[in-house]
Amino acid sequence: MRLSFYPTEIEYAIRNGRAVVWLFGRTVEGKQICVIDEEFEPYFYVVGTPDLEELGKLVDGEHKVVRVEQVRKRLNEHEINALKIFTNIPKAVPIIKDKAIQLAGVEGAYEYDILYVRRYLIDKKLVPLVKTDVECEEIASEFKVPAFRAKSIHCVSEEVLQPKMLAIDIETYNPDNRMNMKKNPVLMLGLYGKDFKRVITWKKFSTKEPWIEFVPTESDALLRFAESIAEYAPDMLAGYFTDGFDFPYLVERAKVNKTKLDICLDYGSLEIRGKTQSEAKVTGIAHLDIFKFIRRVIGRSMKTDSFSLDAVSKELLGEQKHPVDIGHLAPAWDEGSRELEDYCRYNLQDCKLTYELTEQVLPNLIEFVRIIRLPPYDINRMSFSIFVEWYLIHQACAQNEIILNKPRRTEESDRLADRIKGAFVFEPKPGFYKNIAVFDFRSLYPSIIASHNISKGTLNCPCCKEQSERIETERGIFWYCQKRKGLFSSVIGELIERRGAIKKKLKSSKDALLAARSEALKVLANSFYGYMAFAPARWYCIECAESTTAFARKYIHQAIDTAQKEGFTVLYSDTDSIFLLLDNKTKDDSLALMENINKTLPGIMELDYEGFYPAGIFVGLKAGEGGAKKKYALIDEQGKMKIRGFETIRRNSSVIAREVQGTVLKILLKEHDPKKAKAYVRCVVEDLRKNKLPIESVVITTALSKGTGAYTSVGPHVAAAQRMESKGERVGSGTIIRYIVAKGKGKIRDKVRLPEEAKQDDYDGEYYITNQVVPGIERIFAVLNIPVDDLLGETRQSSLSGFDGQNRNL
């Protein structure tokens, strides 16, 4: 029979001394199934000229060579002869490989650490979550779902599964703020899916909520939890930090209760892999720990620096956790109080947030699955460098290239010492400027790699020594082959091309999956440069990385020189961008300059017009002469501000500090009125001195990084946290601390008050002027030659009041 299905989870097992691949998934009709492939043999490669008979006879206990094939392959982008060694089971591969490399004539062994399941996906050209056709017959199933033995299997279309997803979360008994899985039971188990919500708990209280279910014991709760998962039958189980907390906890509680957490589709027990960085594998269901994906993949483009469920939900969903004091759950449980209902609500809300977060990042994750061609479980736990590596592995296999080996430990630590000379940054002259045109190189590093054929295998090829363009770097002079296309450059070129096609499609239709795909291709291309210098990389090439930045510096310098020759003033330049002062020239003049520069660029390299800005400001360094790099503010023709690098007041800052900086920049850039900016600041200074500003605008917000007892030096936020504790509030790592600084003598930490205990007249205006408002604007006013004292007004008694050595350290 023939069937079409979407594979979601792939495993292998040994049956009758042979490896069988299990592909769990859902048919196009919506039925959960498992497709079994018994025909795939494990293998690795040997290069060299060993005695074939000897090689074929290698054996170690149960592990043995099945046969050896002579094959034509490519190694480091050159044709070679290789031997393909098939073994009886996957486990035999590393064992036989150890024996094989000791044989006379063997130069090297390769691809002995490509996991069997991944090897299967590569060789069968399958893509998880994408529609797959199987010629098969139904067989007796050892699973909770029907099983089919495959005769042939292949990926047929671009069609992707709409996965059925269930989010889970648990609450545990934790009276002493210390995790103890062996001692403390699970109290609540929550599940949230489409039209599905349930919280299971084992202490009765009165409630009208139909989604709260009571069972007699913890053991029954675990049982009911597994039943609920089976009832919903998800393709994916989503959780937040479930790898590190929920699943290890549940597994431990099942052990303590001498029961089984029966959620795997093969009736097996849930497997926790690894110790410090645990992973929970649920056979047959793709377990996503969305915390890992968000922190590693989405996190780079997020504002938050905390990846707590609360902070992440706030930023991505605009929603937060149900506000209850989780520290009080244990006493409430002991009392059996009605508050428990609120904790169930908290439990369910966590599930809901997790569900919605997963829904939001899933298009992105799915696109990585399609591009990298690994199962969602794997993609969820990988970082960018490994994405690049697996993309390269697939492309290498398609080009008949042997996958290079991972470096040994010693090699890897040696690589850590390799430093690369970075990008060029043009130091701006501090000042206020009108009419600025900004240009930048589109995808600078990827386009250099593609255009100059930069690759490990094309580096310094003997055939092109004379005719190739050479690039001088701190490591030496390098050139790249002009006759053969390199692996990196062809792969990156393809990524850029595919993205170009998708961007074209996106112009006519706004599709979330397409947008995610474009984004995924972009970040993948941008990660290549980092990969070449990534110490654990298989295709590590520090010379390639060094050449890439050297070319980048060369092109940005060329562009700057050309602009200056044409009579433009270059205000600033950083890595891939150039800021031109137009002066008496027009926008069109600058566009003509761009065209000229573009004519000289090789391959797909291109300088883009980024935008025109009627005004901009570059500030000076705090100490000494010269301009600060990466720190400027521009305003575009629509009046939208583009502020970069003004983040000295980001941490430990009050609303007023931020507001003053923003308003000053706005008055200067929009209205070009330094007098007004000055008057505004004096007004704020006056208001602070007279305590006219509301308390809310002087509240300072900081997250506690550890418990209050753990700090050796008591900074103001720690002092505030201690005050909160003394009032009976629970405070710990991650708690957001809000405080104000009150008038009085002594150290700042002695002047700290909680916002609710402060009255309007309490806050120390002078402190806020000196430590909050002034630092954010002094360099901006320095550009206009306005000294800080000018802003403070006559009422200021001494320039040193409230500014002693101790305050300086805060």
Next chain:
DNA sequence: CCAGGCCGGGG
């Protein structure tokens, strides 16, 4: 500047 330790997420 480098090595080594700590901690994140979770209750």
Next chain:
DNA sequence: GTGTACGGCCTGG
């Protein structure tokens, strides 16, 4: 078990 065990930040030497 196609072996293990992350990565960023801070401190101390």
